[in-house]
Amino acid sequence: MFIVPEREIADLMTRDAAFDAVESVFAAMASKDAYNFPVIREAIGHEDALYGFKGGFDKAGMTLGLKAGGYWPNNLEKHGHINHQSTIFLFNPDTGMVSAMVGGNLLTALRTAAASSVSIKHLARKDAKVMGMVGAGHQATFQLRAALEQRQFEKVIGWNYHPEMLPNIEKIAIEAGLPFEAVELDGMREADVVISITSTFAPTIMADHIAPGTHIACMGTDTKGKQEVEAALLARATVFTDEVAQSVSIGEAQHAVAQGLIKESDVHQLGAVINGTHKGRTSDDEITLFDGTGVGLQDLAVAASVVELAVAKGVAIEVDF
Ligand code: NAD
Numbered sequence: 001m002f003i004v005p006e007r008e009i010a011d012l013m014t015r016d017a018a019f020d021a022v023e024s025v026f027a028a029m030a031s032k033d034a035y036n037f038p039v040i041r042e043a044i045g046h047e048d049a050l051y052g053f054k055g056g057f058d059k060a061g062m063t064l065g066l067k068a069g070g071y072w073p074n075n076l077e078k079h080g081h082i083n084h085q086s087t088i089f090l091f092n093p094d095t096g097m098v099s100a101m102v103g104g105n106l107l108t109a110l111r112t113a114a115a116s117s118v119s120i121k122h123l124a125r126k127d128a129k130v131m132g133m134v135g136a137g138h139q140a141t142f143q144l145r146a147a148l149e150q151r152q153f154e155k156v157i158g159w160n161y162h163p164e165m166l167p168n169i170e171k172i173a174i175e176a177g178l179p180f181e182a183v184e185l186d187g188m189r190e191a192d193v194v195i196s197i198t199s200t201f202a203p204t205i206m207a208d209h210i211a212p213g214t215h216i217a218c219m220g221t222d223t224k225g226k227q228e229v230e231a232a233l234l235a236r237a238t239v240f241t242d243e244v245a246q247s248v249s250i251g252e253a254q255h256a257v258a259q260g261l262i263k264e265s266d267v268h269q270l271g272a273v274i275n276g277t278h279k280g281r282t283s284d285d286e287i288t289l290f291d292g293t294g295v296g297l298q299d300l301a302v303a304a305s306v307v308e309l310a311v312a313k314g315v316a317i318e319v320d321f
Pocket of ligand 1: 221
């Protein structure tokens with residue numbers, strides 16, 4: 001088996017490789033060549049940790065495995081490690097033998113950024129000029145950097161619940177050579193593309209904060225009870241997701257479905273747009289909404305890609321197991 005340690009990932013994995021891996025696996029999910037296993041997430045009763053597994057099998061990419069890990073809230077203070085910790089394990093689908101163990105922390109950030117980026121490629125208007133960010137935490141910087149590669153953006157606007165964090169995303173805009181402007185939430189109407197990536201349990205983006213024609217990628221809601229946007233926005237939008245079952249149970253669509261504003265059948269797989277079996281955006285006035293809940297197959301896809309890169313560069317550690 002090969003081991004690719006966390007410390008090697010930054011030098012190996014590119015945004016392009018993450019984008020390609022995630023786009024391919026979304027397509028495979030929609031054509032039923034790949035499926036995710038039910039997610040396990042447990043409060044283990046030690047260190048206030050949440051620990052779990054996300055796994056799946058992609059028959060098209062021949063990727064089988066799981067990501068194990070979770071959230072240890074005391075890590076940084078007590079041990080000097082980041083609070084989110086994960087490791088990805090890959091198995092040979094022909095034999096069941098373990099084939100790789102890969103650091104999953106940076107890969108999680110890159111695969112999540114790739115998901116909103118893939119949604120922008122396939123659903124945003126081609127003439128999108130203003131990029132809007134709601135959220136300015138750890139993950140927001142990754143989402144913005146990847147998003148800016150998808151269209152000829154001319155400006156970035158941003159809002160965050162904690163305004164003192166806005167310089168995090170302003171820095172990314174400036175690095176990309178774009179002006180940045182902090183706005184109030186109703187100023188988001190100027191944006192052609194919006195990404196929300198916050199940990200809120202109460203919606204901050206209301207339906208009238210989003211103008212007709214906008215593409216919005218909602219990336220923060222990955223747990224029951226979390227909610228970033230008013231449910232009424234989903235009723236006004238054409239809704240896409242990575243995985244419908246997750247979208248209606250732990251994603252942004254959980255609230256609109258529970259309130260009877262939309263049905264599960266109104267939520268479409270982004271992979272179907274990639275495959276050409278769903279038409280995607282049909283007019284310049286349509287609001288498209290991507291509910292990115294985060295699936296195990298995304299993790300496996302980027303891990304498989306990074307193992308290939310590590311082997312090619314001679315930095316994968318080979319272990320006889
Ligand atoms: P972070 O802690 O670095 O940032 C949290 C963000 O949420 C900040 O912008 C903060 O200001 C904002 N926020 C906090 N409380 C808020 C409130 N009450 N109202 C509005 N905004 C509030 O976290 P992160 O690593 O950037 O992750 C952000 C979210 O994305 C988390 O909910 C995380 O679980 C989720 N996430 C989703 C995926 C996925 O695949 N969909 C992957 C990784 C992370």
